[in-house]
Amino acid sequence: MSAPTATPPAGPVGEVTHEAKARGRVLPSPVTGQEVVLIVVISALWLALSLATPAFFTSGSIIPLLVSMSPIALIGVGMTIVIITGGIDVSVGSVVMVSSVVTAQALVDNGLSLPLAVLLSVVVGGVLGLVNGVLIAYGRVQAIIITFGTLNLFKFLGLQFFGSSTVEGIPATLAFFGRGEAGRTLGVPHSFLIMLVIAAAAWWYLRHTAGGRHFYAIGGDAVAARLAGVQVRRRVLLAYVLTGLLSGLAACFVIAQGTSSLAASVGAGTELAVIAAVVIGGTSITGGRGSVLGTVLGALLVQTVSTGVTQLGWQSQLSDLFVGIFIVIAVGADIVRQRTRRTS
Amino acid sequence: MSTIAPAPVTEKAAPGGPSLGARLLKIALTQRIALLVLLLVAVVLTMTTLSQNNYLSAPYSPSYMASTLINLVPLVLLGLAQLLVITSGRGGIDLSVGAIVSLTGMVFGFAYGEWGWSLFPALLLAVAFGALCGALNGVLVAYVGFPALITTLATYYAFRSLALVINDQQPISTQPIQDLYSTAATVQLPFLPESFPRVPLGIFTFLIPTVIVVWLVLARTTWGRRLYAVGTNDVAAEWTGIDVRRTRFTAYVAAGAISGLVAVVTVAQFASARPDAGVSGTGMALPAITIAVLGGVAITGGIGRVAGVVLAALLIVWLNAGILLAVPGNTGSQLQLLALGAVLVFAALLNGITNRRYGGTQ
Numbered sequence: 001m002s003a004p005t006a007t008p009p010a011g012p013v014g015e016v017t018h019e020a021k022a023r024g025r026v027l028p029s030p031v032t033g034q035e036v037v038l039i040v041v042i043s044a045l046w047l048a049l050s051l052a053t054p055a056f057f058t059s060g061s062i063i064p065l066l067v068s069m070s071p072i073a074l075i076g077v078g079m080t081i082v083i084i085t086g087g088i089d090v091s092v093g094s095v096v097m098v099s100s101v102v103t104a105q106a107l108v109d110n111g112l113s114l115p116l117a118v119l120l121s122v123v124v125g126g127v128l129g130l131v132n133g134v135l136i137a138y139g140r141v142q143a144i145i146i147t148f149g150t151l152n153l154f155k156f157l158g159l160q161f162f163g164s165s166t167v168e169g170i171p172a173t174l175a176f177f178g179r180g181e182a183g184r185t186l187g188v189p190h191s192f193l194i195m196l197v198i199a200a201a202a203w204w205y206l207r208h209t210a211g212g213r214h215f216y217a218i219g220g221d222a223v224a225a226r227l228a229g230v231q232v233r234r235r236v237l238l239a240y241v242l243t244g245l246l247s248g249l250a251a252c253f254v255i256a257q258g259t260s261s262l263a264a265s266v267g268a269g270t271e272l273a274v275i276a277a278v279v280i281g282g283t284s285i286t287g288g289r290g291s292v293l294g295t296v297l298g299a300l301l302v303q304t305v306s307t308g309v310t311q312l313g314w315q316s317q318l319s320d321l322f323v324g325i326f327i328v329i330a331v332g333a334d335i336v337r338q339r340t341r342r343t344s
Numbered sequence: 345m346s347t348i349a350p351a352p353v354t355e356k357a358a359p360g361g362p363s364l365g366a367r368l369l370k371i372a373l374t375q376r377i378a379l380l381v382l383l384l385v386a387v388v389l390t391m392t393t394l395s396q397n398n399y400l401s402a403p404y405s406p407s408y409m410a411s412t413l414i415n416l417v418p419l420v421l422l423g424l425a426q427l428l429v430i431t432s433g434r435g436g437i438d439l440s441v442g443a444i445v446s447l448t449g450m451v452f453g454f455a456y457g458e459w460g461w462s463l464f465p466a467l468l469l470a471v472a473f474g475a476l477c478g479a480l481n482g483v484l485v486a487y488v489g490f491p492a493l494i495t496t497l498a499t500y501y502a503f504r505s506l507a508l509v510i511n512d513q514q515p516i517s518t519q520p521i522q523d524l525y526s527t528a529a530t531v532q533l534p535f536l537p538e539s540f541p542r543v544p545l546g547i548f549t550f551l552i553p554t555v556i557v558v559w560l561v562l563a564r565t566t567w568g569r570r571l572y573a574v575g576t577n578d579v580a581a582e583w584t585g586i587d588v589r590r591t592r593f594t595a596y597v598a599a600g601a602i603s604g605l606v607a608v609v610t611v612a613q614f615a616s617a618r619p620d621a622g623v624s625g626t627g628m629a630l631p632a633i634t635i636a637v638l639g640g641v642a643i644t645g646g647i648g649r650v651a652g653v654v655l656a657a658l659l660i661v662w663l664n665a666g667i668l669l670a671v672p673g674n675t676g677s678q679l680q681l682l683a684l685g686a687v688l689v690f691a692a693l694l695n696g697i698t699n700r701r702y703g704g705t706q
Binding site: 088135139140141142144145146148149150151152153154155156159160272275276279285286315317318319320321323324325327328331332335 | 435437484488489490491493494495497498499500501502504505506508509512513630633634637643644678679681682684685686687688689692693695696700
């Protein structure tokens with residue numbers, strides 16, 4: 001690391017460091033305070049759990065943990081973008097439900113191949129996201145109200161597809177994303193890898209492209225962003241469509257992780273788990289601030305808590321209590337940091 | 345919130361300017377009460393016509409309409425709870441009401457069903473415990489400055505979890521609790537002819553007193569006026585000497601107390617204190633928020649009327665009752681979801697249009 005001081009300031013190398021310096025002034029550091037705290041908390045939890053129950057730190061326990069957190073973190077990537085723009089999408093649970101029932105039924109009836117099944121699921125999710133996006137961006141109404149409404153509408157749609165029964169005998173086409181041996185390469189679950197790749201892409205996009213920064217601008221001040229030339233409506237629309245597409249992909253994970261049958265309760269409560277992960281990750285619910293890295297860590301924390309509670313032999317419902325407490329701690333820490341930043 | 349609606353300043357047109365139709369349209373769009381009454385009449389007329397032509401599986405008669413009013417009680421009460429917190433402004437909302445209902449129901453179940461308290465102290469305990477839950481929300485939102493959505497999401501998780509854990513997920517349905525079902529019965533009103541439909545008792549014991557109290561508090565007390573002031577512009581309210589934090593805090597406490605009351609209603613209706621009473625299915629918070637928004641409560645705070653909430657709840661209850669008769673079975677209950685969602689999206693879009701054309705609802 002002592003080499004850069006020896007190189008002369010001129011030339012391409014010098015220019016790169018100069019640019020990096022300029023970037024450093026504008027962008028927050030790649031890992032913010034909240035994420036450091038989360039990493040510490042998760043490490044401490046993992047350490048404590050592996051001391052308390054020797055079974056925790058084995059592949060038989062860690063791999064299911066990574067598989068279970070993947071759909072939440074994946075939808076969380078989209079939700080992070082939506083919340084950064086100052087909106088919210090509480091309909092994702094219903095989107096997962098519709099996408100998964102349509103895909104599962106197509107798998108049973110038509111025996112779709114893996115790529116076609118994924119495509120179908122993602123497209124269905126995208127269309128539902130488009131409905132949300134059009135209503136919010138062009139209908140000019142509060143996101144929370146509209147998505148509460150579409151939550152019901154999509155749920156109705158999903159129940160119609162279910163036709164008052166479960167979908168039975170789903171073939172193992174989607175096992176590529178599943179918990180089993182077919183769902184892993186070198187011991188790492190595919191669903192987790194795919195989630196990581198998408199999260200990394202979203203992290204780079206939000207941080208280092210003009211389009212990504214526009215989301216922050218909209219969340220900070222939509223009017224100022226519009227005056228600065230940001231296509232506010234198109235960006236907002238994109239955020240909801242992205243969330244829909246990712247919910248569709250997450251629906252494939254959900255089908256693959258379940259048994260060969262799918263019940264109408266699929267996806268219920270997903271929206272709250274996703275919002276919890278995003279908020280614990282340090283994304284500000286009022287918009288303008290947040291990162292995908294935090295969301296992935298938040299999802300990991302939530303899943304660690306519920307795995308830990310089960311493995312300690314406590315009542316599994318107790319994990320929700322800890323999730324609630326972690327939300328309060330995370331938001332509290334964020335508020336404290338905001339205050340110290342303002343006063344210093 | 346970042347969505348800033350451009351408020352067009354539409355001056356009143358010159359006398360005799362707009363036609364009668366335009367004026368009626370404006371009344372329907374800007375007076376939410378008028379619109380709700382219109383929709384309510386439309387629903388009742390449609391259903392009665394369908395009923396008379398034998399399209400329904402059972403007659404949509406006054407006695408049927410009166411018996412479905414039992415569903416009105418929790419809906420109106422929780423709608424009023426949302427009215428209070430949403431009106432308090434700064435993104436006020438309470439996602440935790442359903443979880444408070446579950447948890448308080450269990451506490452009430454313990455007191456009345458297990459510890460042998462008599463009804464009135466147990467009822468007071470339920471209201472006080474609900475208020476305590478609401479106070480936790482209130483402290484975090486008003487004094488610490490947490491966003492309401494996140495706070496109540498967190499407490500939703502916490503209360504829901506506690507309600508399930510507190511009695512090993514078992515409902516409490518001892519004899520006193522089962523006897524409570526009699527309070528959910530229908531009664532014949534005194535001084536009225538025998539043909540008058542029987543009305544659920546809960547309407548008189550819980551609904552009407554709460555509606556009157558909330559209306560009096562909002563419309564006739566300083567606290568009510570302060571709440572609207574805080575919700576409209578909390579900085580201005582602060583500068584006029586209003587204790588903004590305290591006012592907002594009490595709104596959440598009141599919402600919790602009302603949820604505690606709903607817990608008792610729910611226990612009586614199910615004849616059992618169920619640990620998942622308020623959170624099973626879609627939960628209770630979502631319909632309550634829907635009712636509030638449909639009733640003309642502005643999600644940005646400062647605007648909202650008790651009459652709007654009551655009418656909106658009545659509309660949904662009678663619409664759902666009609667749907668159940670028109671489409672019996674599973675599809676009927678699914679269509680209720682469609683109706684709830686469609687009505688909510690419709691109401692929100694209508695609010696948007698009204699804001700742009702006339703500068704807001706009243």
